[in-house]
Amino acid sequence: MTRPFKVLVFLVVLLLISGGGLVTVWAQRDRTEPVTILGPWTDTQAEQFEQVLRSFGIPFDYQGTAAQREVLLSQVQSGEPPDIAIMPGVGELAEYADQELLGRLDGLYDEEEYAAPWKSAGETAQGVYWVPVKADLKSVVWYREGDEPGGSPAPLKSWCIGMGDDGASGWPGSDWIEDLVLQREGPDVYGKWALGDDDVKWTGEAVRSAWEAWARLLQQNRKAAGRALLTDHRGVPGKHGLLFSGRGGCALEHQGSFARSFYGRDPARLTDSAPLLPEGPYPVRAHEVTGDFAALFSDRPQARNLIRKLASREGQQAWAGFSNVFSANQRVPAKDDPVGRTIADRLTGEHPRCLDASDVMAPAVRDTFYEAALLTIARAAAGADLGMTGLLTDLQKVQDAQPDRDAALETVCSTP
Structure with missing residues (x-):
């Protein structure tokens, strides 16, 4: 064996040994890293x-x-x-x-x-x-202990509404619309809408009528609508949630079960939302x-x-x-x-x-949904035309532009 070849063999062996050691070191590091x-x-x-x-x-x-x-x-x-x-x-x-x-x-x-x-x-x-x-859990309404709500829809002044959020303002508005679609139309229509099925379009009657019912609630009181636009959904700083802030005299809050963390030790109770939604009462078709x-x-x-x-x-x-x-x-x-x-x-x-329908939607559709909910409140607070046709047409265009998702869910709703 010539000297150059011996040197080459030695270097290869050294490299293999070193490489093996390096692999071992990285494996140990992988096991110890958090x-x-x-x-x-x-x-x-x-x-x-x-x-x-x-x-x-x-x-x-x-x-x-x-x-x-x-x-x-x-x-x-x-x-x-x-x-x-x-x-x-x-x-x-x-x-x-x-x-x-x-x-x-x-x-x-x-x-x-x-x-x-x-x-x-x-x-x-x-x-x-x-x-x-x-x-x-969503599809519920919170109220103060001892202040049981009636079994029919309440006027806007009775509702504690805040649209603000650190991550995605507007989702409390989308929650209202989603709940209305679910309770008015049922899980089948709701599920198709959430998944972007062509059978239930944003511009169709099911979504449009639910959105308009929410918009008519907002139009009852421009001042309350404007306050909702400027209020954080978690409540006023230093207070325990909107329901206990004393602001505006509201007594009902359409909010998820996570609201318990906003209320602190204040005594809050909850009930199904369907009977209290605008232009209801509706039967409880499912819970969001x-x-x-x-x-x-x-x-x-x-x-x-x-x-x-x-x-x-x-x-x-x-x-x-x-x-x-x-x-x-x-x-x-x-x-x-x-x-x-x-x-x-x-x-x-x-x-x-x-x-939750907006959680299932493609991010571009979800974000446009949130923006449209905010715009609806802003127009209601200003006493302007709601421009419902334009809002829903734009949403449908965003939906139509989405590519097919291989990892999309097969279903959104379940029945016992």
Whole structure:
């Protein structure tokens, strides 16, 4: 063997040994680095969530922000997404799945522990890409204890309404319209509309009539409509939610179960929204529900294990042990208080449920929906023409421009 060849062989062997060592070092680093998590919870709820995560024994680094959509997009574009992202709704996640940026969750949790539509919420034609790790109930109205509402629609001055939000102003308005479509038309029409089915267009009678019913409520009181446009949905700073702020003398709030965290210790009760919606009363056709869904942006075993623990009955029970947290896992025991039991029953019991329509829609459609709701309030407050035809036509154009999504949901609603 010539000397140059010996040298070459030595260098190759050294490189292989070094490379093997480098692989080992990186593997060790991968095992010791914390799992990065981006989620929507901040302040007290972030502390509670981190307490649950610590019980899993998996090192983690949690980042909570009200602007997680924008933060996640920035991280993905920079090539440094978190290991796990927790997002409100699945419309955004479906786009990431279509871009093949999400890891499949097949087999990571027991799907039988999740009642429909939670079970189907993570299933697409391509596989399972997300799982609900926190749930909330909509299609309800809150009122102060001892101030039971009547069984018929109330005037605008009775409603506590705030459109402001750190992340996406306008969604409380879309909630009104969604609930009206659901209770007036039923789950089948609602589901087709949410999924962009051509059978139920934005410009069609089902959506238009519901939107107009909400607009006529707003037109009853220009001052109240204007106040709603300028008010944060969480209430006035220093107060416990709009319902207890004393502002405007309102007595009813169309708000999700997460409102309990705004009310603090103030005694609030809830009832089904259908009988109280504008131009009702309507029968309760189904309850609108929303969730925060976890998805994997990496294939690290630690991240997969954390998802497994968080979605399990034990993990969900620990998370739902906090007063304002509810789970879609039907094996998690209900809370002890009457309001908590009612919420848990609507989320996992034998009731028809539909996922929040705007959460399911493509992000471009969802954002346009929010903007149109804000514009409706602004025009009502100004006493201007609502321009309903133009608003809905623009929304339909945005819907028509959306590409087909391979990871889109098969269904939005469930019936017992």
